[in-house]
Amino acid sequence: MTALFEARGLSRRFGRVQALDGADFDIAEGEVVALIGDNGAGKSTLVKALTGNLDLESGQILYEGREVHFATPHDASRLGIEVVHQDLALAPHLDSAQNMFLGREIMRPGILGRLGFMDTPQMRQRSAQAFTELGSAVRSVVVPVGAMSGGQKQSVAIARAVAWANKLLFLDEPTAALGVVQTRNVLDTIKRVRDRGISVVLISHSMPHVLEVSDRVQVLRLGRRVATYQTSGTTIEELVGAMTGALDNQEGAA
Amino acid sequence: MSSTTEHQKAGSGAPMETSASHENLVERVKAMQSVWILGVLVVIIAVFGVLAPTTFLTPGNITNIAQNVSIWAVLAVGMTFVIITSGIDLSIGSVLVVSSVVAAQVMERMGDQGWGTALVGLVLSVVVGIFWGCLNGFLVAKANVPPLIVTLGTLSVALGVAQILTGGLDVRSAPAVLQDNIGYGRLAGVPVITIVALVIVVLGGILLHKTRFGRYTYAIGSNETSARRVGINVDRKLVQIYGFTGLLAGIAGILSLAQYGTTTIAGQSLTNLNVIAAVVIGGTSIFGGQGSMFGSMVGLFIPAVLQSGFVIIGVSPYWQTVAVGSILITAVYVDQQRRSTASGGRR
Amino acid sequence: MRSSTFRIAAAGIGSVMALAACSTGAPTADSSSSGAAGGSNNKTIAFVQGVAGDEFYITMKCGIEAKAKELGYTVTTQGPQKFDPTLQKPIVDSVTASKPAALLVAPTDVEAMQAPLEQAAAAGIKVVLVDTTVNDPSFAVSQISSDNIGGGKAAFEAIKKAKPNGGKVLVISVDPGISTTDARVKGFEDAAKADGTYQYLGVQYSHNDPATAANLVSAALQKDPDIVGIFATNLFAAEGSATGVRQAGAKDVTIVGFDAGPNQIKALKDGTVQALVAQQPAVIGSDGVEQANNALTGAPVEKKIQTGFTIITKDNLDAEGGQAAYKSTC
Numbered sequence: 029m030t031a032l033f034e035a036r037g038l039s040r041r042f043g044r045v046q047a048l049d050g051a052d053f054d055i056a057e058g059e060v061v062a063l064i065g066d067n068g069a070g071k072s073t074l075v076k077a078l079t080g081n082l083d084l085e086s087g088q089i090l091y092e093g094r095e096v097h098f099a100t101p102h103d104a105s106r107l108g109i110e111v112v113h114q115d116l117a118l119a120p121h122l123d124s125a126q127n128m129f130l131g132r133e134i135m136r137p138g139i140l141g142r143l144g145f146m147d148t149p150q151m152r153q154r155s156a157q158a159f160t161e162l163g164s165a166v167r168s169v170v171v172p173v174g175a176m177s178g179g180q181k182q183s184v185a186i187a188r189a190v191a192w193a194n195k196l197l198f199l200d201e202p203t204a205a206l207g208v209v210q211t212r213n214v215l216d217t218i219k220r221v222r223d224r225g226i227s228v229v230l231i232s233h234s235m236p237h238v239l240e241v242s243d244r245v246q247v248l249r250l251g252r253r254v255a256t257y258q259t260s261g262t263t264i265e266e267l268v269g270a271m272t273g274a275l276d277n278q279e280g281a282a
Numbered sequence: 283m284s285s286t287t288e289h290q291k292a293g294s295g296a297p298m299e300t301s302a303s304h305e306n307l308v309e310r311v312k313a314m315q316s317v318w319i320l321g322v323l324v325v326i327i328a329v330f331g332v333l334a335p336t337t338f339l340t341p342g343n344i345t346n347i348a349q350n351v352s353i354w355a356v357l358a359v360g361m362t363f364v365i366i367t368s369g370i371d372l373s374i375g376s377v378l379v380v381s382s383v384v385a386a387q388v389m390e391r392m393g394d395q396g397w398g399t400a401l402v403g404l405v406l407s408v409v410v411g412i413f414w415g416c417l418n419g420f421l422v423a424k425a426n427v428p429p430l431i432v433t434l435g436t437l438s439v440a441l442g443v444a445q446i447l448t449g450g451l452d453v454r455s456a457p458a459v460l461q462d463n464i465g466y467g468r469l470a471g472v473p474v475i476t477i478v479a480l481v482i483v484v485l486g487g488i489l490l491h492k493t494r495f496g497r498y499t500y501a502i503g504s505n506e507t508s509a510r511r512v513g514i515n516v517d518r519k520l521v522q523i524y525g526f527t528g529l530l531a532g533i534a535g536i537l538s539l540a541q542y543g544t545t546t547i548a549g550q551s552l553t554n555l556n557v558i559a560a561v562v563i564g565g566t567s568i569f570g571g572q573g574s575m576f577g578s579m580v581g582l583f584i585p586a587v588l589q590s591g592f593v594i595i596g597v598s599p600y601w602q603t604v605a606v607g608s609i610l611i612t613a614v615y616v617d618q619q620r621r622s623t624a625s626g627g628r629r
Numbered sequence: 630m631r632s633s634t635f636r637i638a639a640a641g642i643g644s645v646m647a648l649a650a651c652s653t654g655a656p657t658a659d660s661s662s663s664g665a666a667g668g669s670n671n672k673t674i675a676f677v678q679g680v681a682g683d684e685f686y687i688t689m690k691c692g693i694e695a696k697a698k699e700l701g702y703t704v705t706t707q708g709p710q711k712f713d714p715t716l717q718k719p720i721v722d723s724v725t726a727s728k729p730a731a732l733l734v735a736p737t738d739v740e741a742m743q744a745p746l747e748q749a750a751a752a753g754i755k756v757v758l759v760d761t762t763v764n765d766p767s768f769a770v771s772q773i774s775s776d777n778i779g780g781g782k783a784a785f786e787a788i789k790k791a792k793p794n795g796g797k798v799l800v801i802s803v804d805p806g807i808s809t810t811d812a813r814v815k816g817f818e819d820a821a822k823a824d825g826t827y828q829y830l831g832v833q834y835s836h837n838d839p840a841t842a843a844n845l846v847s848a849a850l851q852k853d854p855d856i857v858g859i860f861a862t863n864l865f866a867a868e869g870s871a872t873g874v875r876q877a878g879a880k881d882v883t884i885v886g887f888d889a890g891p892n893q894i895k896a897l898k899d900g901t902v903q904a905l906v907a908q909q910p911a912v913i914g915s916d917g918v919e920q921a922n923n924a925l926t927g928a929p930v931e932k933k934i935q936t937g938f939t940i941i942t943k944d945n946l947d948a949e950g951g952q953a954a955y956k957s958t959c
Contacts, residue, residue, distance in 0.1 A: 549716070
């Protein structure tokens with residue numbers, strides 16, 4: 029099976045810290061891949077590198093078999109790749125519909141649109157539709173995001189990414205700050221997104237969540253991929269072992 | 283929370299609020315700083331109306347007040363944009379002066395008193411204003427110097443340039459058509475300068491609240507990182523916003539020439555602070571992301587009405603500055619309290 | 630929470646209004662009831678200063694109030710925070726709206742204040758220009774100001790009194806183009822050239838910077854060590870001149886300053902300057918009220934009055950010189 033998205037030998041150094049040390053990564057179409065690793069293993073750095081948020085010193089990124097370069101997040105977006113950052117990157121003073129369409133506003137038709145006027149009703153309606161489809165906890169598209177609960181903010185950020193990701197979605201620790209019900213919601217969302225044929229990369233510290241939703245697990249340690257497992261054939265103990273380096277099997281069976 | 287008249291355009295089960303035309307509209311309106319401060323303005327007007335019924339609430343005095351805030355109103359439009367991006371522009375008074383100096387010198391050399399000369403003056407003034415505004419924007423966005431420092435610098439550089447150009451002497455000639463028609467002309471009893479300002483304010487309000495340019499202005503002030511991540515060219519937007527403010531300062535420069543007939547090089551010394559105070563009183567957050575054009579206009583009228591009223595009832599000038607300062611602090615304090623209760627306190 | 634916020638805000642704004650209300654009785658405010666305005670026997674005079682809080686204008690206000698009391702008028706005084714027409718115009722507009730019988734005003738710009746003051750005159754208010762003027766003062770019933778040329782002459786007289794044997798004299802002014810200081814320089818120049826025993830060395834501009842004035846004076850003393858007198862047209866020029874004299878090691882140079890605010894009087898007491906040319910702001914003020922009263926009662930009005938000067942030296946500081954000093958309160 030050819031990978032939808034593949035990275036080979038990515039390296040990046042911050043001062044004396046080798047954040048990425050020849051890291052590899054791959055994901056197939058419609059697949060959910062969990063990316064795990066201890067703190068400082070390079071997970072967030074890898075996500076940034078894969079989504080145009082970070083310059084690389086060496087390595088190559090392949091999209092549908094062709095080599096690509098992402099100078100900005102916009103370049104990744106254009107290929108249908110979206111990311112939900114740990115800090116969500118929402119504008120707190122804007123409402124959820126405004127956040128949803130930020131940078132991609134729907135303009136009024138005709139001359140008004142060319143003058144810069146936006147089609148607010150349509151953006152609100154489409155946002156509401158997106159939230160409903162995801163079973164989101166968001167109940168209003170006209171309340172500033174800053175006034176929402178953590179779970180609602182999370183779901184706005186995910187809904188925004190899902191709405192624009194038609195190929196690949198990165199979720200960086202989406203459940204870290206959430207309660208039980210909201211976490212459930214996020215996991216259901218991941219499955220729903222996968223069912224639409226969109227690949228999902230899940231970064232998480234929670235092994236049960238990883239085992240529940242992913243098809244494969246890739247383990248990062250010290251800036252490189254040290255193991256890849258089929259989720260169906262692995263256990264929490266094995267994953268933790270790979271993360272900490274207790275069982276060192278370089279590049280395990282794929 | 284929400285209860286009635288949900289728009290069910292989304293189709294399926296969950297009720298989703300998709301418009302502000304809602305029962306808790308009242309709640310939301312009450313939460314708006316600009317409405318709260320509008321109440322303050324109404325109270326102030328009422329108090330003076332009672333204290334000086336025959337002199338304060340006269341058409342003559344009201345048009346005077348409107349005329350006297352007109353130039354500041356034009357500047358406040360730009361300042362509202364800048365402060366919403368969490369920036370500040372201290373240089374507007376100096377940019378106004380240098381724009382009017384360049385325009386006045388050229389118009390003086392042309393010698394003619396007609397509309398053609400006035401039009402050349404307007405174009406020059408606007409071009410000079412845009413130049414200084416874009417310089418501010420470029421330094422803020424590309425050189426990463428804080429806006430407070432950048433505009434403090436251009437404040438003195440622009441004023442210095444105006445002094446160099448003139449040798450420190452005001453140019454005291456503006457085409458007669460400008461002074462007669464714009465500065466002191468009236469249309470149906472309303473000062474023309476006020477009408478000009480009103481048109482600019484309305485256009486500015488539409489630009490801020492209805493267009494993508496305005497939306498990005500809020501986004502940059504609310505969370506610059508997220509604005510960059512969604513692909514907004516933040517640097518270019520900042521240059522445009524500061525440039526726009528400079529453009530308005532250029533227009534204000536011509537209006538000032540029309541109203542005063544001189545370039546007021548030694549004047550306009552408190553213009554920047556007065557305009558900033560008005561915008562902040564009107565509910566625009568100095569931390570960015572929040573504010574409205576309507577609020578800025580209400581904020582502009584509070585000090586103006588206070589001053590007019592105090593002068594009319596004969597209060598000492600010293601107390602006037604105390605009162606305006608107190609209102610400023612009270613307004614921002616209330617705003618902070620309101621915001622921290624409303625949104626769990628960001629900053 | 631919200632309601633308590635509102636209460637605090639209400640208290641804040643209430644206190645501001647209360648402050649405003651009680652300030653009408655405070656010593657800095659010159660109260661008059663608004664009820665007096667607008668009537669046929671309107672007895673209010675408004676005074677708009679060039680800048681609030683300046684001793685020159687405060688002394689003028691004292692003169693106005695004393696004369697107004699004598700003639701049975703009440704006075705309200707207003708002034709902008711800075712000497713700035715963009716700040717003064719709204720004040721004049723509001724004063725016009727309050728319809729006083731007469732307006733005494735020190736315009737901050739010859740051009741910018743023209744139209745607002747014409748408007749006041751058109752509203753039937755008797756306008757008297759005090760100290761400064763405008764391009765076309767024909768609307769005003771009277772103009773009262775110091776004779777600045779005479780002031781320059783008086784400065785020369787002061788030098789002549791201290792150095793009767795003649796010698797070289799120099800002027801340190803502020804900037805070219807300021808009408809008042811230019812007139813003072815001209816008055817001094819004319820008087821010095823008319824007197825054959827003195828040699829006029831010309832005028833230098835300090836740009837209102839004491840350090841520049843000091844450099845100018847010490848350089849001038851290098852070239853002409855026998856300078857006997859320096860006329861400094863404002864306070865900074867005087868302070869800088871004194872420093873320059875000390876730097877050059879020269880003694881026995883008479884420095885004459887202008888105006889007599891507390892800082893200038895202190896400079897005189899300290900020996901920084903040897904004489905001061907004091908204007909008579911109180912006289913300007915009381916003359917202004919008198920002319921306004923004449924205009925209101927139909928008596929003949931003097932279109933233009935120029936007031937004189939008092940020379941203050943250490944010797945007369947306890948007598949008429951001290952009385953000529955500007956006041957910070959009445």
